[in-house]
Amino acid sequence: MFALLLEVTADESDLDWAREGLPGEAVPRMRDLGAVSGWWLAPQDGRGVAVVVFATEDQAHAAARAFHVGDQAGPVPEVAFRRVEVLEVLAQL
Secondary structure, X not given: OEEEEEEEEOOHHHHXXXXXXXXXXXXXXXXXXXXXXXXXXXXXXXXXXXXXXXOOHHHHHHHXXXXXXXXXXXXXXXXXXEEEXXXXXXXXX
16 A cells, blocks of 8 residues: 655634635545545644555556646645655555
8 A cells, every 4th residue: 555645734713714725626636536535734833744645556546647746735825835755655544
């Protein structure tokens, strides 16, 4: 398994959009890209993080190509990608 690690610039003022927009937009999009699981964490200290898991490295890299550092991440202009990285999952609970 491989994880797509996404980090965005975000703060607590973006929570209202995140609570509604992520389940309705980001989750289905990742599912369409082949994700088997994922977590979008509440922003803290100007940083939001998502970890999305794929069965294969190829799927994770294909999904990663859809996101670029510096691009806007959703409809909130201040929220932009800071990090897009594919990492191997070494263990899971």
